[in-house]
């Protein structure tokens with residue numbers, strides 16, 4: 001869908017993209033990076049709206065430097081910021097965008113009605129958009145990106161400003177853009193864990209550089225971790241500290257739960273251990289060691305739970321130097 005080769009974008013004082021090389025396959029791809037990582041800059045270059053300083057990129061086989069117009073005919077784009085005229089209705093606006101994309105008047109009206117229904121806007125689509133909630137505005141922005149039936153859509157922070165329920169609904173809609181219509185999606189987010197369930201593939205950029213590009217499953221399964229939750233006792237008022245020390249003596253390498261993301265209930269009493277390798281199969285002897293250590297210390301064992309890494313942990317580990 002997209003081929004990016006050694007792409008750089010330098011502004012006078014900032015390098016927004018730094019020799020980025022990555023390929024995007026059909027499906028849903030999450031482009032993840034902190035604010036300022038270069039996501040919006042990349043999208044603007046892919047649409048042919050902003051020239052790269054160096055390097056090349058193509059979208060659906062078309063060169064972004066010379067075929068921007070043709071790319072924008074076949075690609076849908078949902079910009080990050082509020083961009084809707086307040087005094088026209090969603091229907092008027094989306095019909096207009098469909099006409100701009102080259103649809104004849106009748107087809108534009110039909111496609112607009114279908115698309116607005118698909119994103120969950122009904123009677124309110126005849127009202128001026130100035131009175132819409134953020135969630136409704138985001139839906140209109142998604143609808144105008146889809147109305148001309150593109151092969152690919154680029155969605156820049158579509159969950160921005162939404163509450164948790166609105167976020168989940170938007171992510172569900174995005175997933176269905178691919179499953180129901182076969183349209184490929186490149187969707188950005190600065191929230192690291194947000195796209196885990198929505199995307200087939202995750203690309204992480206940081207400071208304009210590629211940090212990692214892999215399937216979502218690879219991201220979260222690469223290593224298994226064991227969460228061990230214990231109670232405190234009168235003898236050991238800090239159960240996790242004493243367990244960590246004892247496990248280290250036993251040759252294991254326990255660590256604290258990653259910060260970021262909502263702490264799980266009881267997170268203050270959890271010790272994490274990396275177990276198993278690429279396959280995620282735990283070495284049984286590690287489980288035995290943990291159980292015996294907890295028993296010898298006389299702590300209560302609340303749970304031993306094997307779980308997958310979360311994307312946010314990839315970042316946390318990176319910053320502490322554990323993962324290249």
Ligand SMILES: Nc1ncnc2c1ncn2[C@@H]1O[C@H](COP(=O)(O)OP(=O)(O)OP(=O)(O)O)[C@@H](O)[C@H]1O
Nearest residue numbers: 011014016033034035036037038039040041042190
């Ligand atoms: N027109 C511009 N002139 C100068 N600097 C720019 C311009 N556009 C972006 N930048 C800078 O380039 C860097 C990358 O910005 P970009 O908007 O691509 O990041 P982002 O990952 O999309 O973050 P956000 O989600 O906050 O928009 C930032 O440091 C930004 O300040």
